[in-house]
Amino acid sequence: MAARPESFSAATLPTAGQILEPSAGVLLRRRVFGHAGVTIGGAVLILIIAVALLAPILAPDDPYTQDLARREIPPIWHVKGTWEHPLGTDQFGRDYLSRLIYGARISLLIGFAAMLISGVIGTSLGVAAGYFGGRVDMVVNFIITTRLSMPVVLVALAVVSIVGNSLVIVIWVLGLLIWDRFAVVMRSTTQQVRNLDYVAAAQAVGCSTARIVLTEIMPNIVNHLIVVATLEMAHAILLEAALSFLGLGVQPPAPSWGLMVSEGKNLMFFEPWLIGIPGAALFALVLSINLLGDGIRDVTAPENRS
Amino acid sequence: MSAVLEVEELSVDIPVSAGLLHPVQGVSFTVNRGETVCIVGESGCGKSLTALAIMDLLPSSARRLAMRLLLDGEDMLNASERRMSDIRGSKMAMIFQEPMTSLNPAYTIGNQLAEALTRHRRVSREQARERAVFLLEKVGITAAASRLRQYPHQLSGGLRQRVMIAMALMCGPDLIIADEPTTALDVTIQAQILLLLASLQKEFQMGMILITHDLGVVARVADRVAVMYAGQVIEAGDARQIFQQPMHPYTQGLLDCIPVPGKTQRGAHLGAIPGIVPTLIGDFIGCRFRERCNYAMVDCVSEEVSSRDAVQSGHTYRCLLGAQQCADNAKRKASA
C-alpha cells in the first residue's frame, strides 16, 4: 500500500468517522433492539398472532353460540360485569371475548392472504417495469395509473355485490385491488438497483435475466418489499373491516371486527363498549403492523433517520 | 496593511455517538485587505468547517469556540444571529464547492442575485438589476441581461459558479471565502474561474480565503498559505516560503507528491504519504502526524506540539524538530 504512488487527493483516505464505526452486524442488532417501534410493534403483533392460532384453547366460549337470556352483559370493569364473560356479551348473548379472539383470525387471514396476492401481482409488475424499462415500463405505468384512478372501496363493493360475498371472495377482491403500492415501490427500487455496476457486471458475464433478477436484484429490494408488505397488510385489514362494517364484506355470524362494530353501532349510546372493544382491537393490530413496518424501514435504511 | 479578518484559536466540536469530535482545533490566521490566504489540506482536515465556522453557518449540532474572531475589527463571537445575518452577504460572502446545487432551482438567476443586494442595501429593484448585470459581465457572462431571466438548470456548471461569484460580490464584501470553488468543474474551466477570482480580488481589494487541496492552485494565486492537517494548522507563511522552504514533514511530503516538469523522471515514483489520518474523537495528545512521519520521536507521543517560528519571520510550523533540522530535511529531499 505504502509503495503505491498516490497523488495528493485525499479523497481515497478514510476519514476519522469511518474508522471508528462498529461493524454492520453490531449496528443492525443495536438498531433493531434499540428501536421502540420494532420491539413494541413486533411484540403486540406476535401476541395477536398467538391469540389467533390458539383461539380454540384461549376462547372461553363458542363465538357463535347465542344465549338470548344473557344479552348485552357489560364487560368486567363495569359494575354489572361478571367473570363468566370478561368482555361481556353482544346483543345475541354471544361471549364477546370469544368473538374477539376468533375475529383476530379473520383479520390476520384476510390481511395476510390479500397482501400475498397483491404482493405477487405488484412485485411482478414493478420489477418487470423497473428492470426492462422502456415500453414495459410505459405499459406498467399505465396500468398503475388506471388502477389508481378506480376508487378501491366502491369497486370492491360493486364486485362483491356481483359475485357474492364470502371470506375467499373478499380476499381475492382486495388482493386484486391493492397491489398498486407494491408496483410503485418495487418499480422505483428496481430501477435504482438495476443501474448499479454489479448488475451490469452480471449481464456482462452473460447471466440470464431470471438469474439476475433473482440473485442480484431481489436481495437488494427485499427490505423495501417487506416494508410495503406490512403497510399493505394493514391496509387490507382496514379495508376488510370497512367492507364488513358496510355489510358487504365478511357475512354474519362470522366474528369480523368490522362487522362487530357495525352490529354494535345501534347500541353505541347505551353500550359503548360494543364498538369500543372490537374497534380498539382493530386499531391495536393495525398500529402494531405499521409500527413494525416503519421500524423495519428505519432499521434497514438508517440514512432515513434524521 | 489592515486586517480584514483575525482568527485566533478557532475550534469546532461536534458531539458524535462515540464521543466529542474535534475536527478543527486551535486554528489562527489573519487575512489582510487585498490579500489571498490559501488554506490547504486533504479532505476531512477541517478546512471547510473552518470556513463555515467563520461564516457562523456550522451545522446546528456543531459548537464553535475561539479566543478571537474579528471582521473589520468587529467581534463576531458574541454577535447575535440577527447581527450575523446582517454581516453575511454584506461584509463577508462565501462561494461554495458545488455550483450545480448551490442555486435554488425554483427562482431565476436575476431574482437570486437581486435578493442578495436588496436584503442589505436600500436600493430599488432596478438598481439591483443593474448591479446584477454589471457583475455578471464582470464575471465574464455574455448577454448578461437575458441571463437574469434564466433558471439555474439552464446554465452549465461553469456559468453557475460565475453566477455564484457575482452573487458573492453583490454587496461589495470586504472578505470573500471560496471553498474549493473549482473542484466540481471541468479542468479547462477550473483555471478560468480561479484567474477570474484572483483578478476580481485584486480589483476590488478584498481579502480572500481560498480553500483548496490543489497545490498548483495555491502556487498561482496565494499570497500566504496555511497548511492544515487533522484539524490544526501545521504550517503557515508566505507562499514563497512554504514552497521554497517547507518546514513541516507533512508539507514536505505534500510538495513531494507534485510532479515537477523537467525534473521528475518519466516512470519514476512520485512521493506518497503512507498511513491514515488519526481519529479526532476525544482528547488527542502529541503530534497528529507522528504515525505517518519519518522523523517521529518518542516525544511526539507525549508532548503537546505548539507552533514555532521558522528561519524567516512570519513563517511558523508545528513540529518538535528544530528549524535547522527541518531545513536540512527539506534540502535532502530536494536533492534525492
Place this chain on the structure above:
Amino acid sequence: MFVYALKRLGVAVLVAITVSMVTFSLLYLSGDPAMALAGESATQQDIENIRRVYGFDRPIILQYLSWAWGALHGHLGYSNYLRTDVAAVVFERLPTTMTLGAAAISFALILSIPLGVLAAMRPNTVVDRFALTLAVVGQALPSFWFALILIFWLGIEWRLLPITGTESWKNFIMPAIALGYYVTPGVMRLTRAGMLEVLSSDYIRTARAKGLRSGTVLFKHALRNAIIPVVALTAVQFGFMLGGSIVIETIFAINGLGYLAWESIQRADMPVMQAIVLVLACIYIVLTFLADMLNAFLDPRIRVA
C-alpha cells in the same frame, strides 16, 4: 411545457377510456339487463324482444361503443330502480360529496403542512415526536370507528355538533375530520421529509450565506421547493377521499355520492353504481392532470425545458 401538457393529456384520455371499459364490464357482468328490464313476470319471448330492441344481443364491443358514445354526451344509463336517468341523480349528489371532500382536505392540509414544517425545523424534538405519533396513530385508526367515536363524544356526550344531515356547515365538521385525518399522516410525512431534504440542501446554505432572514429562507427558499411533491400527493389523496367517503357518508347520513353508492348496492342498482365509479374515476383523472400541470408550473425544471 406545451408538449408536456399535451403528452400528459393524452395519457389522461387513455386512462379514462380504460377505466370506462372496466366500469362497463362491471355493468355487463352484473347480470342480464334485459331480464331486469322485463321484470319478473316476463316470458322468454319478452326478454328476447327487449334484448333486440335495446341492442343487448350485439357483440360486446358494439355495446360498449354505443354506451361510451352516450356517456360522452352525458347519458350514463337508466336506473331501473329509481326509474330515472342515472346522470341526473349522480350530478345532483356530486356537489355534497365535493363539499365534504373539500372540507376534509382543507382540514388535513391545515393540520399536516404546518406540523410537517415544524417537525422538519426541529427534528427529534417534542414537536417532531408529537407529529410522528399523530401520523402513526392516524394511519392505524379505522375511519368508521373514529367517526363513531367522534359522534359519541362530540355529538352525544358533549352535544357540540349535529350528528347527521347536511343542513349547515356545522354538519360537515365531524365528517370532514373523520374523512380528512386519514390523509394527514401521508401529507405530513412528505412535507417533513421534503423540508428536511431541502433544509439541508446547498442552496439553503447559499441563502443563509447571503444573510437572508430566517423567514425568507424558510418560506421563499425552502417551502417553495418542498411543497412541490405535496401538491401531487394532495390531488391523489383528494381522489381517494371521494372514493372513501362512502363509509363516512353512510355513518353521518350525508346525502352524497357515497351514500347513493351504498343505497344502490343494497338495491342492486348496478347502472347507478357503475356511473358513480366512472364519475369518481374521471374526477381523479382530471385532478391528477391538474396537479401535474400545477407541478410543472411550480417547478421551472419542468416548465422551462
